[in-house]
Amino acid sequence: MLHLSGITRAHGEFTVFRRVDLTARPGSACAVVGVNGSGKSTLLRCAVGADYVDEGRVLFDGIDLDESDPAARTAISAVIDDGGVFPHLSVREHLLLIATAHAVGDAEAVVTSALEGLSLTPAADQLPVTLSSGQRRRLMLASAFVRPRRVLVLDEPEQHLDAAGREWLIRTLVAEKDAGVAVLFVSHDAVLVDTVADVVVDADAWR
Numbered sequence: 001m002l003h004l005s006g007i008t009r010a011h012g013e014f015t016v017f018r019r020v021d022l023t024a025r026p027g028s029a030c031a032v033v034g035v036n037g038s039g040k041s042t043l044l045r046c047a048v049g050a051d052y053v054d055e056g057r058v059l060f061d062g063i064d065l066d067e068s069d070p071a072a073r074t075a076i077s078a079v080i081d082d083g084g085v086f087p088h089l090s091v092r093e094h095l096l097l098i099a100t101a102h103a104v105g106d107a108e109a110v111v112t113s114a115l116e117g118l119s120l121t122p123a124a125d126q127l128p129v130t131l132s133s134g135q136r137r138r139l140m141l142a143s144a145f146v147r148p149r150r151v152l153v154l155d156e157p158e159q160h161l162d163a164a165g166r167e168w169l170i171r172t173l174v175a176e177k178d179a180g181v182a183v184l185f186v187s188h189d190a191v192l193v194d195t196v197a198d199v200v201v202d203a204d205a206w207r
């Protein structure tokens with residue numbers, strides 16, 4: 001379980017959010033919604049330890065999150081920023097690298113399944129520079145699903161996805177909940193939020 005307890009983040013005089021409490025529970029999805037600039041991405045970065053908090057605590061399984069701790073790294077799967085890529089590795093090679101690094105048992109099969117699920121099979125041997133924005137987004141999302149996870153953190157996962165991609169996303173996030181994963185996501189897609197989220201947090205109320 002990932003719990004944000006009274007967290008505050010400021011840039012100089014500008015407070016992004018103040019004393020926010022939020023919990024991502026196993027088998028449940030928490031959606032963060034709000035206008036541009038309301039602090040949603042900053043909150044997700046703090047939740048995974050990619051940014052620090054000025055006040056409050058980020059607790060993973062009841063202890064302060066240490067993002068370098070192997071247990072936390074294995075448990076928390078996140079797509080927040082447009083993650084970097086290796087320019088000379090194909091789509092399939094990226095996913096195999098991630099799965100293998102996380103010691104996934106049948107990495108080849110897991111990657112093949114993710115490629116099929118995300119309709120990336122035809123692009124499996126392409127290099128990142130040759131991908132469309134939607135295909136690149138699909139690669140970023142696939143990277144979160146070819147590795148172990150107990151907590152899934154996604155920032156606007158619907159970005160660049162076509163209608164079929166958004167339907168895949170809804171099905172997949174529901175399946176993640178059914179598998180006991182704690183899902184925390186930011187979204188501007190009302191259908192995705194209404195269909196998947198058990199709890200909706202309004203970032204517009206933070207300031």
Ligand SMILES: Nc1ncnc2c1ncn2[C@@H]1O[C@H](COP(=O)(O)OP(=O)(O)OP(=O)(O)O)[C@@H](O)[C@H]1O
Nearest residue numbers: 011014016034035036037038039040041042043203
């Ligand atoms: N390093 C920084 N220095 C100063 N201000 C920052 C910094 N990073 C973010 N901000 C400000 O913090 C606020 C929250 O940004 P954030 O990216 O978290 O918003 P958001 O809710 O995710 O927005 P969007 O819906 O547009 O993605 C914005 O006003 C932004 O300008």
